[in-house]
Amino acid sequence: MGTESESERYLISGSRETKSPITRLVNSFHSLPGIGPRSAQRLAYHILRSPDALARELAESLIEVKENIVLCRDCQNLTVDVLCLVCMDSSRDSTVVCVVEEPLDVTAIERTGDFTGLYHVLHGVISPRMGIGPEDIKIQELLSRVHAPTSNIAEVIVATNPSTEGEATAMYLSRIIQDAGTKVTRLARGLSTGSDLEYADIDTLGRALQNRHVM
């Protein structure tokens, strides 16, 4: 529809009708990561054309997430209670804590079924160029946990991503945690399943050679 297209352009510019509900909805979608202006318009008009129930459910879910989801007191993962399900599970090994960057990393490690310890979510990584220093992520919370008088943590596994910032964060954590006498380990690095040696970078191949094991 030609008129709709003009209307869309008119609404996204917001020059004449900035308080229009559609403009606000388009701009709200546009403010989300990975959503460009065209996608924002499509989503907004999809909502308009959809049944009322869908819009209501979406709105209620957004409000519920913002109002009810909190950070776990211990591991800083997302939860609806004071403690998350992993921290509440008494069968987990509380002597080992795996430190990850984001809540989704917990899900990824849980999917392996190979880890039975607890987690700590940093909610980021030290990235000075992006203005993120150690004080901006949940490092202090991790230290408090390790240093707590009741703590029985014997090993901290640093599972930050194998990127430059992830390595910097891992080294930083290693330095401050080892001062407390706790063992710090790092996830192994090497070639991923199905990869090709020909295309492997120097660092990955070098580390795969360093970490080779007897068969």
Next chain:
Amino acid sequence: MTERRPRTYSTKAIVIGQRDYVDSARIITILSPEFGKREIVARGLLKPKSRLAGHLEPGTYCQLEIAVGRNLDIIREAQTIEMFREARSDLQSLTIFLYALDLADKFSLEDTGGELFNPLLTVIQRIAGGYPHSVSIRSFEFELLDSSGFRPVLDQCIHCGSDVPAEDAVWSPTDGGVVLKQCLDNVQRVSSISSRALKVLRAYQEWDFDQLVTIAVDSSLELELSSVMHDLMKTVLERELKSANLVEEVRWWQVSNDHVTKPN
């Protein structure tokens, strides 16, 4: 007939950073001698089998094949020339390495800054090559200040123009140099600087790198030099530099092991 713009181009570049983009793609910031600082899309970078990921880590010197895009150009191939693994091998080297990349980023605008490529490559090679970090990074800072027109005045008073003996100098990062004690009322923000530190800074500004590595700099002097220069860089850039703060924090850990008192 107008000449058609080529659809691909190749360049050598240093990756100075990455940030999230759509799905598994990331936006890579590179510094190239021909094109300066440029943001380019690397598709599928976050996928485990990505053939680009290992070649596009911050600080990697690489050969790139780039396709011209409508908005952002797209990386088609990347091959590491040098990864500088030694610069990433310990926390102190890595923080200085990240600080150098951060400075190169902040001192260049989009599609400019090609002249910073060689100084950046040199400082990274020096950090990875085991040269004293302090000398390497201070030389780089002075090169950045010179090339951007913020060369600090270290010999004459920035207010009256008289020669300043190192013992009578006060440091003013906002005015970009030293000031005589009798001219203090005419400058904005001042801080103390030891005569030793000022003499070393003068040498950093004038001497060749080969001569600079012969200067003996102890831990407390190194901390003072680092603090003075970081303050100057933040003032020039008019922003907080988390990378500088991290360098100082990590350096302080090192020095505190040697039982040196932290300067106020």
